[in-house]
Structure formats: structure tokens, C-alpha cells
Amino acid sequence: MAQADANGPSSIASAEIDSPRHESRYAWWWVPSLYFVQGLPYVLVVNVSVILYDNLGLTNRQIAEYTSYLYLPWVIKPLWSPLVDVLGAKRRWILSTQVLMGLGMLGIAWAVAAEDFVYWTLAWFFLLAFSSATHDIAADGFYMRALTPHDQALFVGIRSTAYRLAMIAGSGLLVMLVGWLMNLSFDPASAWRMGMFGAATLLLALSAYHAVMLPRPKRDHAESHMTTQQVLADVVDTFTTFFAKRGLIVTLAFLLLYRFAEGQLTKIAAPFLLAARSDGGLGLDNGQVGLAYGVVGVTLLLAGGILGGVAAARFGLRSCLPWMVIAINLPNAVYLALASWQPTQIWLVHLAVGVEQFGYGFGFAAYMLYMLYVARGEHETAHYALCTGFMALGMMIPGWFSGRAEEALGYAGFFSWIMISTIPSFLVATLVYFQVDPGFGRRERAA
Numbered sequence: 001m002a003q004a005d006a007n008g009p010s011s012i013a014s015a016e017i018d019s020p021r022h023e024s025r026y027a028w029w030w031v032p033s034l035y036f037v038q039g040l041p042y043v044l045v046v047n048v049s050v051i052l053y054d055n056l057g058l059t060n061r062q063i064a065e066y067t068s069y070l071y072l073p074w075v076i077k078p079l080w081s082p083l084v085d086v087l088g089a090k091r092r093w094i095l096s097t098q099v100l101m102g103l104g105m106l107g108i109a110w111a112v113a114a115e116d117f118v119y120w121t122l123a124w125f126f127l128l129a130f131s132s133a134t135h136d137i138a139a140d141g142f143y144m145r146a147l148t149p150h151d152q153a154l155f156v157g158i159r160s161t162a163y164r165l166a167m168i169a170g171s172g173l174l175v176m177l178v179g180w181l182m183n184l185s186f187d188p189a190s191a192w193r194m195g196m197f198g199a200a201t202l203l204l205a206l207s208a209y210h211a212v213m214l215p216r217p218k219r220d221h222a223e224s225h226m227t228t229q230q231v232l233a234d235v236v237d238t239f240t241t242f243f244a245k246r247g248l249i250v251t252l253a254f255l256l257l258y259r260f261a262e263g264q265l266t267k268i269a270a271p272f273l274l275a276a277r278s279d280g281g282l283g284l285d286n287g288q289v290g291l292a293y294g295v296v297g298v299t300l301l302l303a304g305g306i307l308g309g310v311a312a313a314r315f316g317l318r319s320c321l322p323w324m325v326i327a328i329n330l331p332n333a334v335y336l337a338l339a340s341w342q343p344t345q346i347w348l349v350h351l352a353v354g355v356e357q358f359g360y361g362f363g364f365a366a367y368m369l370y371m372l373y374v375a376r377g378e379h380e381t382a383h384y385a386l387c388t389g390f391m392a393l394g395m396m397i398p399g400w401f402s403g404r405a406e407e408a409l410g411y412a413g414f415f416s417w418i419m420i421s422t423i424p425s426f427l428v429a430t431l432v433y434f435q436v437d438p439g440f441g442r443r444e445r446a447a
Contacts, residue, residue, distance in 0.1 A: 027147060027155055030213045034094070035159040037206050038139050039166030041101045041132035044199065045070050045125055047171045047270075047293070051286065054271045055178070055188040056117065064267040064403025066118070070125055071396035073133040078385045082235050084137045090145060091214050093138035097131045098207035104128030105200035112196070113189040137385075146217045164302045172294015174199060179286025238382040247435050251374050254428040255390035256397070258325070258367055261332055261421040262360065263398035268406050268414060269293075269335060273349070277342055280411040288346060296350045297357040304361025311362075317369045318438050325429040328363025329422035331356040336415035367391070370432060373440055 049070065053063045084093055107124030114120045147155065174195050181191035245251065273289050275281025284292075304327070311320050334352035343349070371391070375384035398421075406414040 026215070027151060028158075030210065030215070031143070031147075031155050031159055032162040033206055033209065034139055034143075034214075035162040036166045036169075037098060037101075037203060037210075038132075038136060039163035040170050040199070040203060041104070041128050041135070043167045043170035044105070044174075045129045045132065047167075047266075048175060049125060050267060050270050051171075051175055051274070051289065052112070052121075052192055053118075054274050055182075055192065055286065056112065057188075058118070059403070060268060060271050060406050061403035062118075063271060064406075065400055066122060067267060068396050068399035068402075069122075070129050071392045071399070073126070073129040074136075074392035075389050075396060077133040077137060078238075078382065078389045079235075080134070081137045081382070081385050082231055082238075084134060085141060090138045090142035091216060094135060094142060094214065095207060095211055097135040097138065098203065098210065100131040101128055101135065102200050102204035102207060104131060105196050105203060109193045109196035109200060112192045117189070142214075146215050160305075161302070164298055167298045167301075168294050170199070170294070172290050172298065175290030175294055176287045179288075179290060182286060238379045238386070241377075241379055242383050242386050245374065250428070250431045250435055252390065254370060254432050255387060256394040257424040257428045259328070259364075259391075259394050260398050260424045261329055261418050263395040264402035264405065264421060265332055265335065265415075265418055266395070267399045267402045268411075272335070272339065272411050275411070280339060280342075282338065282342060282349060284346075284349070288349075292346075292350050292353045293357075297353045300354040300358040301361040304358040304363075305365060306361075308362040308365025312365050312369050316438065317366060317373065317440050318433060318436050321366050321429055321433050321436075324363040324366035325426055326363075327359040328366075329359075329425050331359035332415070332418050332422065336412065336419060339412040339415050366429075369440075370436070373436055 046067070049067045050063055053066065058066070084090075104124050104127040107127065108121050111117055111120035111124055143155075143159070177198070178188075178191045178195040181194060182188060186194075270289055270293065271281070273282050273284045273292065274286070275283070277283040308320075308324065308327075311323075334356050338349065338352055371384055371387040374387055375381075377383075402414075405417055409417055
């Protein structure tokens with residue numbers, strides 16, 4: 001057997017390297033896989049859990065309420081993010097949480113066939129969610145410590161693409177696999193047990209891979225000299241300065257209400273596609289839903305996000321905001337059309353889901369850019385994390401009551417309500433339009 005190159009990727013984790021530039025040469029070996037691992041648990045908790053519980057016979061009200069609670073770790077993660085920042089190396093946090101996430105998936109695989117499967121699966125989903133939220137903090141911190149600023153910018157698109165591939169793997173391929181097993185006469189619990197076991201095996205294998213391939217930058221091993229009191233003081237200062245920001249009421253209203261309609265739609269869309277036609281749904285199976293959401297939808301979501309980023313860089317947030325708030329809200333009307341006409345052609349379903357997801361990807365760029373606007377100044381990173389916490393809360397609250405609304409109104413009535421629910425989004429976007437600096441986000445052109 002030929003001897004491995006001493007400077008090759010197999011040597012990255014074996015020694016501490018002084019030069020971030022040297023580590024950046026091998027970032028292709030770990031950046032894509034790290035952010036694939038970051039995306040997979042999130043999509044399982046937020047999206048795939050909805051389909052799992054639908055297959056296992058829960059009502060839409062139960063599905064919406066239970067899966068909305070699972071947003072909680074992302075809502076409150078700013079509370080412990082300073083501890084992850086100062087206690088131990090980010091590399092150690094990454095590997096530990098990846099093992100915990102794998103165990104969470106194995107727990108779900110075991111629990112789906114248990115007598116009290118709802119309680120057990122929710123417990124394992126919470127372990128998966130808390131581990132995933134902590135992994136987010138550690139992975140983003142490690143990314144900044146292991147790469148030069150130039151390479152951080154270079155790989156930002158790569159990490160985003162890897163995250164989207166995880167969405168395809170989770171909400172697309174996994175759901176399609178479970179649907180295929182169910183079509184082979186496996187009961188839903190057995191099919192999901194095999195599917196989640198496969199996902200856990202993949203994640204644990206990637207964890208073992210990262211134990212070898214993640215570099216050991218010296219910046220990640222630097223001991224923190226902050227005392228417990230200093231850490232607590234820093235946390236208090238972070239919150240104090242955030243809530244002292246000018247225009248805070250408008251900021252919080254935007255963070256909580258811009259996605260008010262989307263937060264409700266997300267919890268009901270998949271059950272609607274899966275529901276029997278006699279119940280007002282479209283009667284699709286898991287394979288068809290996985291293809292619609294996990295492949296067609298995610299692809300167009302990525303395309304919309306890229307276009308939104310390009311438009312924001314070209315024209316700035318203020319100029320793009322009116323078009324983006326339209327894009328994230330008006331395409332929701334395709335679900336009202338589907339519920340009213342109940343078409344049998346699968347290509348129409350794909351078209352509708354694709355239009356909605358493209359609009360969401362384009363419109364969400366405004367949300368991301370506004371969070372950057374709010375986070376400017378002292379404690380920029382921590383304030384951005386607080387914004388993401390409010391973002392999760394803005395999905396958790398409307399998602400929680402969406403099941404009740406659907407049960408009261410039926411699918412057609414619910415999607416009519418969704419169109420009414422877009423009004424708060426337009427109102428808060430109008431307030432932000434007059435709040436932000438006209439040139440914010442626009443790339444400066446050469447004279």
C-alpha cells in the first residue's frame with residue numbers, strides 16, 4: 001500500500017497547524033460535510049416530523065402543536081451560546097453533539113413502534129433538536145476559527161448548498177424511501193424505523209469521518225480567561241444592548257410577523273397533500289410528497305434564495321423589500337387553488353409547490369438581510385443569534401395554532417385564512433421600509 005502524503009487531508013486532524021491558510025487548503029474535505037450534518041437534523045425535526053406523525057395517525061391539531069414545540073431549542077439557544085463559545089474547543093462540541101444527534105435518531109427509530117410512541121418520539125426529537133441547536137453554534141464558531149476571512153467568504157455558498165442538499169436528503173429522499181417501504185406493505189411504524197435507522201447510521205458515520213478530518217486550529221484550543229462572572233456579565237450586556245436598540249418595537253414586530261402566514265402553512269401543507277380526497281386533501285403518498293417538497297421544492301427554494309441574494313446586493317434591502325414581501329406571501333394562493341380544485345395531475349402539484357417555494361426563497365432574503373441590519377454594532381454575532389431566536393419564535397407560535405385553525409375551517413377555509421394572515425407581513429414590511437437606511441445591503445459599484 002502506498003504511503004499517504006504527509007501533507008494530505010488525512011493529516012489535518014493529527015496535528016495543530018499554525019497557519020489558517022494551510023487549513024483552508026483542505027476545507028473542501030470538511031466544510032460541505034459539516035454543513036450537511038448541520039442541515040439534516042433540522043429538517044428532520046421541523047419538516048419530516050410532520051409527515052412521520054401524519055403517517056402514524058395523529059390529527060392535524062396534534063401534529064401542529066407537538067412539532068411547533070420542537071422549535072423551542074432554536075428559540076432559546078442564545079441563552080447558552082456564550083457558554084459554547086468559552087467552554088472547550090468548538091471541535092469537541094461538534095463531535096459530541098453529532099454523536100448525540102445520532103443517538104437521538106436511533107431513539108426515534110426505536111420509539112416509533114412503542115406503545116406510547118408520541119411521548120417517546122417527542123422526547124428523542126427534543127434531544128435531537130437541542131443537540132442540533134448547540135451544534136449550530138459550535139459549527140459556525142469553528143468555521144470562523146478554522147478559515148481565513150477570505151475563505152470564509154469563498155465557502156459561504158458551498159456551506160449553503162450543502163445545507164440544502166441535507167434538506168433534499170431528509171424531506172425528499174428519506175420520505176420517498178419510507179413511502180417506497182410502505183408501498184411494499186410495511187406498516188408505517190416499521191417503515192419509519194428503518195428510515196430513521198438509516199439516517200442515524202449516516203450521521204454517525206459522518207461523525208466518525210469528522211473525528212478524523214476536522215482540523216485542529218490553534219485558535220480553537222485557546223483557553224478562555226473569562227471568569228464565570230465575566231461570562232454572565234457579557235450575556236447581560238448582550239441582552240441589554242439588544243433591547244436598547246432604536247426602533248425595537250418595529251424590529252420585534254417584523255421578526256415575529258413577517259412569516260406569520262408561512263409559519264401556519266408549513267405545518268399543514270404536507271398533511272393536506274397526504275390527506276384523502278374525500279377529506280379535502282390530494283391523496284398523495286409519501287413518495288410523491290417527498291419528490292414535491294424534498295426535490296422540486298428545495299431546488300426552487302435554492303434558486304429563489306440565490307436570486308434574492310443577488311437582487312439585494314444589486315439594489316439594497318429597501319428597494320427589494322416590496323417585491324420580496326409579495327414573493328413570500330402571494331404564492332401561498334396556490335394551496336387555496338389546490339384545495340378548491342383538487343387536481344389529479346401530479347405535475348400541477350409540483351408546479352404549485354415549486355412556485356410557493358421559489359417565492360419563499362426569494363422573499364426570505366429580506367428577512368436574512370434585515371437581521372444583519374439589526375445586528376450591526378457591538379455584540380454583532382450575539383445580536384444576530386438573538387434575531388434567529390425570534391425568527392424561530394415567529395414560526396413556533398403561528399405553527400402551534402395552525403392545526404386548530406385547519407380543524408375549524410377545513411383545508412379550503414384554512415388556506416383562505418392563510419391569505420388573510422399575510423396582512424401582518426405587509427404591515428410590518430411597510431414599517432421596516434421606512435426604518436432601514438436606503439443604501440443598506442447594496443454593493444458599492446466602482447466609480
